[in-house]
Amino acid sequence: MDINNLWHNFLEKIKGNVTSLAFDTWFKDTNLIEIKDGKAIIMVPMAIHKKHLSENYIEIIDETFNLLTGTNFDAEFILEEESNNNFISKEQGVPFRSHVAANINNRYLFDNFIVGESNRFAQAASLAVAENPGKVYNPLFLYGRSGLGKTHLMHAIGNYIIKNSTKNVLYVTSEQFINDFLELLKKDENGTNFNAIDNFKNKYRNIDVLIIDDIQFLGGTTKSQQEFFHTFNNLYNENKQIIISSDRSPDDLKVLEERLRTRFNWGLTVNIYPPDFNLRIEILKKKIGNQDLVKEIPFDVIEYIANNCESDIRQLEGAITRLYAYSAIMSSSDINLELAIEALKDYLNKNISTKNNIQRIQRIVANYYGINFDDLKSERRHSSITLPRQVAMYLSRILTDESYPRIGIEFGGRDHSTVIHAYEKIEKTIKNNSDLNNVIEHLKKEIK
8 A cells, every 4th residue: 555645645635625724734744654553653743733633633534544445544643753763663674765664754855845045055965965875975964053954854865865766765863873872782682782783784884875863962972973983984985875964063063073073074064054034934935835825824924923933944834833723723714913923922932032142232232333233234334334243243253152154144144254354353453452342341241
């Protein structure tokens, strides 16, 4: 039974029997993972989906399954993390050429990855690797903050390779790698661990593509790092593709051994930046669905969410899911700005407190110098603007953990070299200019 075609047909049937709002809220982002022992295992995005589907839609789900298959299945709803734990066996050995056995989420594709200026290079590099695994950019190292699309791209690479080749693919997190390695330390009933060693090598070395997420969590595990070092060398020397993600660049991964960091730089390292406003708008529109549904949600609502969810893509998706759920539960026929503010007040307030500190620095600096906040992001180069802009860039660098490229984005999309120049100029000037040094100290106190 082809579960992909079955689920596609299932969703088409469901779409004709529920409202468009209900379909997009509760069914659109679900996926059939497995049919086994009379159970249909269905992955859902949030815990609220498990509760709502089982309490309100179980009859229509059972009827639709029976209509399509002639068989009754008991629907079981799980979250993605539960899928990873329960349905991907650690002792599975070499992955089959399927997304399930490879631990790949088949919902993450290049086709549904929204491209903007902040992630265009990462998307292009990932597609190049998917088209020629082991031949270009090996290893591919993707880094950036959580929620920016690293995992989506890694799964998209895996799905593309599985669909278009006969190569064996395996996706794991660094935590899964550590857990598998710890199994090697256990003795069997014969007092040996030969079987565990064979299983481990079979799983991690008899593959064509290894995709490992959140490599930073290998830090502090010396023996696991040593094993990954040998695994890396084995795969690399056989021209097997290695794809790695982290929340920081290889050079900043001080928790890892230098020999690993050096190898991560052998291929291509790509930074994924937070989405700008235009990309956030496009992501929201894509998440909302087709054009007809976009018209049902006023642009001021989309703009409201985009303006208040700046940190990552998951936050955007969570806002839309929350808005749909609130509208459905409150039986509201229309989604407007008033409803959105009410639905998202707790969600956004929680995240607004952690909004980018760069914007706060910009406002304090602009107020001190008596200029408009937007002037710091503009192309104006008058001295009355240039010095405050350089001061704000300098303070953003020393008072936040943001990178030069990220600071440049917040200052009107400027190149990282401009930020470096501003930082170095202010750093040099305050050593000989006591007036400017006093200004910097005053601003630092106000910001802190």
